[in-house]
Amino acid sequence: MRALFSTLFFISFFCFADDSLSVKAVTDDYPPFVYQEGGEPLGVAVEVLETMASNAGVELEIAFYPWKRAYLMAKTKPDVLVFTLSRTPERENDFTWIGPIFKTPVNIYKLKSRRDLVINNIKDIKAHRVGAVKGYASEKELKKLGFVADVNLDTTNSEKQNVGKFISGRVAFISSSPAVLSFYLKEHGRSWTEVEAVYTLELVFDEYIGLNKNSNPALKRKLDSSFKELRDSGRIDYILEKHIGGL
Template identity: 35%
Template structure:
């Protein structure tokens, strides 16, 4: 597998063009994509790397806060973004390559807060809900007319705020929630999963800027199909215990 450069860049401006013109942007979203000792890690990272190997392409992985990755992918051609949820509000904003990981999203509360009971999505509208700016959960809940969203720039801040009782609920990817709680050295029993958001459960994707080279996009689609057909994709999912 080729050496992939991983760079944590400054937080102003859009990403510079690379010699190859292909740029890959993502965020800290373990266990799907994250940095460890300066290297890109995670299930989705491995899938993208496998596709790059398959098509003989090289690229830089750039880690931004999600809002900036999202903006970069919308404004710079030949930019690939992952792991991204596919919802109607985003359908026409990107050129979608394909599914790279399964995921599930749920509301979480403090286990000690017996006053909160969620049986329907509308029930959650009565409580403060922590979300991250511009991510798929924020966009979905806003589209469902939630008026009590408390927006932060990074996912981890919501877990910290919930742990200190500064939020009633947070909406979070289930695999990422477990990973983040362990990273923060918090007791898992401090929290309780109270309601799964089925509309935000299913698959994560990789997608290109709409003005990207059609041949480049099709090569990525072909590479993704190939690693799914030859078993490499399933091998990656099995190692992360994220099979559908």
């Protein structure tokens, strides 16, 4: 009888272990898509990911880091994902992709009050410093356009720092998405009406979840299936509208 009980316990334990999946999600502040208040993760992508994980029966931990560190963690550690992540040709083979959650344009902006900045083409922008975030796809696009770090490209570790430099006049221009810039302008007590787009980067960035390629295959299947259910049901569109509708 004891031998039978031990056998049954052994079988049930490993059945449970096989079904128990967990993932660590790493990110940086990119509001209104991903951010934190009082240590609580919030935003469009957070709500999507939390709903996905809950529906898939996957235990989820969300942690915030500087972007380059978050990216490296997800690229090198199994069962770690990074979100949200622009899917670009350079990154294609670094991750298993789930999404896209949303699309976002990235523009170069100036303050309307800077009437000294007369812009007719990209060369006019290159005569000044543009703020960008280290490791973002938009930073790489700016470099492709001929911007040079520490010459006319000023990089920071976060969008919050990037907008702070822009508002204080430490950089003449900023590269950012409309929703993110609008969020941080409000934090600074400024209005969206105070800025204007002077150049649009050619790519519209598709924002995904990037899962480490060596992760448990069952984790990928469950998260991918859960994402598709949310997308097909219209739930993701509802979450997007709730957070950024009307911008």
